[in-house]
Amino acid sequence: MVITFLRTVILYLLIVVGVRLLGKRQIGELEPSELVLALLIADLAAVPMQDLGIPLLAGIVPILTLLCLTTIFSILNLRSTAFRALLCGKPSILVQNGRIDQHELRRNRLTLDELTEELRLQGVTDLESVKYAVLETNGQLSVLLYAAQQPVTPRQLGRKTEEPGLPLPIIRDGAVVESNLQARGLSRQWLRQALAERSLAGPEEVFLLTVDELGRVYCARKEETHP
Template sequence: MITAFSRTILLYLLIVVGMRLMGKRQIGELEPSELVLTMMISDLASVPMQDFGIPLLAGFIPILTLLALSLFLSQLSLHNLRFRKLMCGSPTILIRNGQIQQSAMRKNRFTLDELLEELREQGYSNLQDIKYAILENSGQLSVFPWTAQQPPTTQQMGLNIQDDVTLPMVLINDGRVITKNLTACGRDIHWLQKQLTQEKISSPQEVFLLTLDEQGSVFCVKKEAAS
């Protein structure tokens, strides 16, 4: 039992590290090579988890080899455009200037039903509203409607609106002070304690969330009493 537990934990940690090395991707956004790598690693890890007769190293070595190969190919694709196109492919235009590119759809085995479904999911029910539709390497469909079908922007409407979008920085997260963020904002613990005093809070442990935006505005949410 202990052997199974320890082997599972070690393999799990190894796979988590490997996935982190691949970058922040959702499953639907994986490139073909990344998807193949994910499937192969999951299969390789399941064998030593179930068969105790197989040395754990026999699972580690293939997984580490695949991860090293993936990192090498990723670096190579960064510096070589031809290799990147070979490994990842290239986006395909399925609708160009409102015209469906039937040959491109056949080449990518993308049916008309799938195209209409993708357009409906993005809020478009009429093909005539679309100027461009591009099938990305990840399999996602990027849709660009005609200008007349796009919502007007403040610039197009001639409105002079001040840009007040700011990026709040989390200083307290569920009772824990994020010292790195506090320093990045040019504040210290004494300033933070002063803000808590103004909110009639005695300690950071009583705070669920406290943020500071670029304009110096503080937003504070107290913890709810445990029921």
Template sequence: MMTASARTVILYFLIMLGLRLMGKRQIGELEPSELVLTMMISDLATVPMQDFGIPLLAGVIPILTLLALSMLLSQLSLYNLRFRELVCGKPAVLIRNGQLQQETMRKNRYTLDELLEELRTQGFSGIADVKYAVLENSGQLSVLPWTRQQPPTAAQMGLDLEDDVTLPVILINDGRVLHKNLKICGKDDTWLRKTLKREGLSSPQDAFLLTLDEQGQVFCVKKESAP
């Protein structure tokens, strides 16, 4: 039992390390080479977890080999455009200037029903509303509408608006003080205690969330008592 648990834990962290090396992508955003790598790693990991007669290294070594190969291919893709196109492919324009590119759709085996469904999910009722639609390497469809179909911006309307978009920094997460973020904001524990007191809280454990934005605005959510 202990052997099974230990093998499972080792393989779990090894796979997690591999996924971290692949970057922050969702499954639907993986390129073909990354998707193949993910599937092969999962298959290799299940074999030594289920069959104790197989040495653990029989699963670990192939996984490490695949990860090393993936890193090598990534580095080659950075320096060689042709190799990148070969491994990752290139985006395909399915709609150009409002016209369907039927030959491109056939090459990518992308049906009309799939195209219309994707357009509807992005808020477009028909092809006439779209100037460009690009099928990305990840399989996602990027849709660029005509200018007349885009909502007007403040610049187009001649409005001189103050840019008030800020990025809040989390200082307390579920009662835990993030001292690193507190230091980044140029604040200390004394400022934090005063802020909590103004919010009616006696300690950081009473706060579920506390953020500070670039304009000095504090947002606080009190922690609810457990039922």
């Protein structure tokens, strides 16, 4: 039992480290080669976990080999556009100037219902408002509307705007984040005053309190829990 536990922990940590080495892009967006890698690693790790008769190295060596191979492919992807197109494919323009490219739709084995569903998920219901709809290599649909259909920005209206920056959590689930309090140049006295203005006795009553670069405060009180 102990040996099984240790083998499982070792393989699990190995896979976690390997996936972290692949980078955040691979975690969030699986290319075809990366999907194959994930399936193979899962299969290779499962067998040594269940069968104690198989040496642990029989699972570790193939997993390390696949991770090294993927790293090499990633480097080649960065340096060669031809290799990247061969391994990952190319984006396909499904809609151009409001017209559906039926040939590209068939080539990507995408139905009209699937296309309209993806457009609705992007908040688009009128095809004539679409300048380009591109099926990316990771399977996601990128939609670019005509300029006249895009939301108006303050810059287009000639208005000046201030950048609020990234809100930092000062209190998170009742605990004060001292590093963020110092990063915003704030003191405990300021925090006590901010809580008093919101009729809060202390940080323990706060679920989340954030402050952005303009000094704007967002505060969410903890909800009462009932037995």
